[in-house]
Amino acid sequence: MKHLLASLVLMLAPAVMADVSTCPVSGEKVGEMGPPVSIDYQGKKVSFCCDSCIAKFQKDPAKYLSKLPSK
Numbered sequence: 001m002k003h004l005l006a007s008l009v010l011m012l013a014p015a016v017m018a019d020v021s022t023c024p025v026s027g028e029k030v031g032e033m034g035p036p037v038s039i040d041y042q043g044k045k046v047s048f049c050c051d052s053c054i055a056k057f058q059k060d061p062a063k064y065l066s067k068l069p070s071k
């Protein structure tokens with residue numbers, strides 16, 4: 001039952017899940033400034049607070065990737 005509940009939460013609240021991410025460009029919590037946006041970079045999902053941060057990230061990915069929490 002617990003597993004089923006967790007799956008439901010994941011389906012119903014994607015924005016809540018995104019909240020735990022931090023935008024590596026601005027340092028803001030993703031989802032606070034507006035709808036979160038994310039891209040796949042080398043197979044890794046990276047979340048940003050806005051489109052302009054994605055543009056900055058793509059100019060210098062290595063710089064911003066180092067700020068991401070390593071998991």
Ligand SMILES: [Zn+2]
Pocket residue numbers: 023025026048049050051052053
């Ligand atoms: Zn941003």
